[in-house]
Amino acid sequence: MPQTSCDVAIVGGSIAGLRAAQTVARHAPDLTIAMISDETYPPYERPPLSKVGLTKPLLLDALIYPAVNDLKSHGVNFMLGTRAEELDVEGRTIRHSSGALQYRSLVVATGCEAVMPPALSGLPDVFSLRRYEDAISFRRALADPLKSVAIVGAGFIGGELASMVANEGRQVALVDLARKPLGRFGDAVFRSYEALHRGAGIELHFGEQVTDVVQQGNGSRVLKLSDGTKVPADVIVVGVGVRPSTEWLKRSGLRLENGIVCDGTLRAADHVFAAGDAVRWPNRRWGADMRVEHWTNAAEQGRVAGVNAANDILGSPLEVCANIPYFWSDQHxxxxxxxxxxxxxxxxxxxxxxxxxxxxxxxxxxxxxxxxxxxxxxxxxxxxxxxxxxxxxxxxxxxxxxxx
Ligand SMILES: Cc1cc2nc3c(=O)[nH]c(=O)nc-3n(C[C@H](O)[C@H](O)[C@H](O)COP(=O)(O)OP(=O)(O)OC[C@H]3O[C@@H](n4cnc5c(N)ncnc54)[C@H](O)[C@@H]3O)c2cc1C
Structure with missing residues (x-):
């Protein structure tokens, strides 16, 4: 029989949810905590999924955050393989795939999911990369060294994947619709990025759209691009972006506009806070509304949402989230x-x-x-x-x- 009530409920079992749980456990050790996650593993690190070399083992045990054990000892209930399906804000209840959970305060940390273009969806040996099992699947597909590799999307994950494959001495093509990937950071950054990949021998196709996926007579496969180029693509990895995982909140009354709209304290509604990739909030440090899809922000927001979820129960003042967005990426x-x-x-x-x-x-x-x-x-x-x-x-x- 799954747990039916707790003081602080956390939905989403990744870095933002984990930091929220750690913070509540430290800040208000008497409060009971339950974490709902639709993944079957406890919170683990995603960044290594696109960085650990293809010939090295990608072991889940090495990726699971060590803090999970401390939280289990503290009594945090990890409700794994459980999908939150609906939120009743007034009734302070989450309906999920195995029943319902009542809370006194809630942290929503459901992050993002990978976008798959319809033209590539459902085809064999086409992968996106968000979860551990995605990484295992594409690594398995890449095990045959004769298979050609194309990466669609030259953002940070696409760039890291290209680097990972090229590092094994394999040919890889990097395709992006944008003429200047990373151009939002300025032309000079784009030029450095392009030079980095070109220097590592990556075949670059920027400013080109995938118009077709063609299975050839000899069993190999190519991507056809808008300029007519054919790119060998037995294995295709897609990194064209992510979208906030907020479908389950559609009827909750929370404001959803490119993420869960929060105030400066990450409060989305009465007794509801949110943290991580799914959050849009006014960052007072910069006087700007933002949604950030990077690890450090998710960790920092998890801490603030955890403090505030506990303080909401304790009747203490709420903390403002005014951080300095940061990311890193390792390529070549x-x-x-x-x-x-x-x-x-x-x-x-x-x-x-x-x-x-x-x-x-x-x-x-x-x-x-x-x-x-x-x-x-x-x-x-x-x-x-x-x-x-x-x-x-x-x-x-x-x-x-x-x-x-
Ligand atoms: C391959 C890869 C490499 C990365 N590398 C870097 C890097 O080098 N540097 C960097 O700054 N960032 C990197 N990131 C981004 C970073 O990992 C994310 O910003 C971070 O994971 C966001 O954490 P989060 O907790 O907000 O959400 P997520 O990590 O997206 O986790 C959300 C969790 O909620 C669960 N969930 C969603 N909906 C439901 C539901 N309805 N019910 C129950 N559970 C649900 C999901 O299954 C997931 O477990 C990388 C991401 C990936 C995928």
Whole structure:
């Protein structure tokens, strides 16, 4: 008989949900916690799924967060393989695939799911990558070294996958509809990204649409692109983006507009908080509404939502989430990192040296963000300084001093 009530319910068993559970357990140890997750594994790290080399084992036990054991000892109930199907905000009840769970406060951390273009959906040996089993499936398909590989979508996951396959000495094509993948960070960033992949021998097809998938007479398969090019594609991995997993909330009355709309404290409704990739909230540090699809934000929001879910019960004030969005990506041995906020209209200043490249985003005299290819020490300094308002003068002198 599944548990039917708890103090804090968490829906979603990944990093945001895990951090929320850890925080409640620390902050208010007497509160009972139940986590509902439709995955059959306890919370595990997703970033290694696109980074661990193809010839190395991808072991689930090594990916599961060590904190899971502490939380089990604390008494957290991991309701795995359980799908939340409906939320009754007034009745403080989650209806799920095995019954119903009543809560005093709730953290929704259902994250995102991968988008699969209809033209590729359902075809054999076509994969997206969000969950552990996705990674196992495409690694199995890639086990035959004679199979050609095409990656559709040249964002961070697509770029990491291309790097992973090329690292095994295999030919791989990277296709993207956008003429300048990562161009939202500025043309100079796109050029560095393109050069990184081209330098590693990746076949790039940017600005091209997949128009057909053609099975050839000899058993091989190709992607036909809008410019007529045929790209060998026995195995296709798709990384064209994700969408918030909010279908189950459709009748809940929560505001859903490109994510769960929250206030600055990550509150979505009475006694309902949300955290992670599925959340849209006004980030006061930047005076902007945002939804961030990166690990560190999910972890940070999980902590804030956990504090607030506990404080909602304890009658204590709520904490505001005003963080500095950050991500990293590892491709061809180069660490790409970003911290800050890029609205799109900032000036981009570039600084290159033998250690890599730094791209600084500024609006007038204020620095709004930094992106780095390597230059790890410089990046860390600037990321730390971004915690408060950062003037261009401070950073420009730092950059020019270190370049000379
Ligand atoms: C392959 C890969 C590599 C990545 N690499 C990086 C990286 O290098 N750097 C970086 O910053 N970020 C990276 N990310 C992004 C990062 O992993 C995500 O930002 C992070 O996982 C978001 O966490 P989350 O808890 O918000 O949601 P998710 O991780 O999406 O988890 C949501 C959980 O909720 C569950 N769920 C959804 N709906 C329901 C429901 N109705 N009922 C029950 N459970 C439900 C899902 O099954 C899932 O377990 C990567 C992501 C992937 C997939």
């Amino acid at each position: 041995g180069v660490r790409i990192q970003f911290a800050g906020h890029r609205a799109g209209d900032e000036e981009v200043a570039e600084s290159r040296n033998s250690g890599g490249s730094l791209f600084l985003y500024r609006r007038g005299e204020i620095v709004t963000g930094v992106l780095a290819f390597e230059r790890r020490a410089d990046f860390v300094k600037i990321r730390t300084m971004l915690k408060s308002e950062l003037s261009w003068q401070v950073v420009s002198s730092l950059v020019s001093r270190e370049d000379s």
